[in-house]
Structure formats: structure tokens, C-alpha cells
Amino acid sequence: MTAAWAEVIGDPVAQSKSPVIHGHWLEALGIEGDFLKTRVEPPALGSFFAGRRARPDWRGCSVTIPHKLAVIPHLDALDPSATATGAVNCVRRDGPRLIGANTDVEGVAAALEGWSGGKAVLIGAGGAARAALEALRRLGAGPVAIIARDRTAGSDLLGRFRLAGEVHSFAEAGQATIGARLIINASPLGMKGMAGMPGTVLDALAKVEDDARVFDMVYAPVETELLRRAGSMSLGAVTGLTMLVGQARAAFGWFFGAEPPKAGDDALMRALGA
Structure with a gap:
């Protein structure tokens, strides 16, 4: 056999x-x-x-x-x-x-273990973003701000998962992250061979809460530019390997x-x- x-x-x-x-x-x-x-x-x-x-x-x-x-x-x-x-x-x-x-929902839950809730920011509006939103819905997180190139797709996802929030462009990242306690990258931005994370998002980390967690689903490289910036600001950083x-x-x-x-x-x- x-x-x-x-x-x-x-x-x-x-x-x-x-x-x-x-x-x-x-x-x-x-x-x-x-x-x-x-x-x-x-x-x-x-x-x-x-x-x-x-x-x-x-x-x-x-x-x-x-x-x-x-x-x-x-x-x-x-x-x-x-x-x-x-x-x-x-x-x-x-x-x-x-x-x-x-099973991505379980993977996101593993990455968010111990997170106590609050405002979340999600980067991306594709298939991986759906798993993140389902995990956030189960955790009772909110509000959720989505940063996406396609505003309609982002709005549709908030409606699908019945989450309060709003959708922002990448140029508006600084507005999206105000008061956030969680940042999730559910896009391929920053992955080896893909476009890098826009500077507007990296700079927007300055607007999050001091105890915020940054979780990047990208795992190649393990330490992305988003996580490096988070680490330099003493924010909690979780790699995509956990998920x-x-x-x-x-x-x-x-x-x-x-x-x-x-x-x-x-x-x-x-x-x-x-």
C-alpha cells in the first residue's frame, strides 16, 4: 500500500x-x-x-x-x-x-492568546483576513478598522462578520490605528518576493496604545519590517510562525x-x- x-x-x-x-x-x-x-x-x-x-x-x-x-x-x-x-x-x-x-481561525486564535480585547486594525481584505475577522468576532473584539486598497471589499467583510468598524485606505493608516490595541497583517505585504509594507502603515504604529500587540501573518521572512518596527517601539510582536x-x-x-x-x-x- x-x-x-x-x-x-x-x-x-x-x-x-x-x-x-x-x-x-x-x-x-x-x-x-x-x-x-x-x-x-x-x-x-x-x-x-x-x-x-x-x-x-x-x-x-x-x-x-x-x-x-x-x-x-x-x-x-x-x-x-x-x-x-x-x-x-x-x-x-x-x-x-x-x-x-x-483552520486559519485556530491559527489566529493561537497568535492572539492572552490578548484582552479592544480596538483592532486589520490590514488586507482577502481570504486570510476572513479568518482573522472570525477570530476577532469570537473574541468579542471591536471596533475593527480595516486598511485595504478595495474599500468595498473591506466594508463587505465588516458586514459579513457583523463587526462595528470602518475601512481606511493605506494613506489613511495613521487615522485607522489611533487607540488600537491590536494590529494584524493579513495581506502578503512584506513577504519575500512581494511588495513591502507601506511606510504609512509603519509610521502609523506610533498611534497605537502602549500595550498593543502586532501580529504579522507573513512568516517568510520571520521578522518582517512591520514586526521590526513594532519591536523598536517595545510593542508586543507575534510572528506568522505561531499561526x-x-x-x-x-x-x-x-x-x-x-x-x-x-x-x-x-x-x-x-x-x-x-
């Missing part, structure tokens, strides 16, 4: 550290299996899933940018986590069916039928470059 395997798909995907995480757990548990990374360009999503359906040893895939919304029409069903967010970061096989799920590991835990169980161990997390973080 061929060993089970799964993968992460995206475009780009070279920066993904998911194979390191899943490989660490596979080795720790002595499970014969593999976890790969595969670049899938948007026009190829349909043929990709058609091909994977024919592979019984394929257990599913993690989904990263830009596919978290685009994968949905190619799936047979969504579980409640994906329905709540309207985005998918994990596809699991259920017999002949492919089920979309969203990455948090969201991977549920996915690993679906892919390989076992709960990943928490023992050895320090070694895993070192392997990830933390």
Missing part, C-alpha cells in the same frame, strides 16, 4: 514552511508519509484537483495565497469553519469527496489520522527559523 501524502498549494509556494512542520510531526510519530509543496497557478486549479481525486494515496492539501477563495468551486462541500469564513485553507479527502475547511503551526495541527490530523505532539515544539520553531 502506498504511503499517505499531502501537500501545500499556492502561487507562489516556494516560501512555504508547511513541509517542515508536517515532516517534523511525521518523524516524531514514526508515520510513513510525506508532505510536499506544489505551485499551482490559478488557471490550473481545476485540472489539479481532477488529477488529485484519482490518487487514493493523496489525503488533501493546505491552501495558501492566492487560492483560499478560488478553490471553493472545485470542492464537494464545506465544513462549518469554511462556511463561517467563506474561505478555505485546507482541503481533506472524505472518500470520493473533497471537503473544504478553514502557521496552530493552523497545521488540525490539518495534520485529517491528513494522517493522528494528533501531532506538542512535545518538541521548541525544536520545531528552531527548525522553522524562529
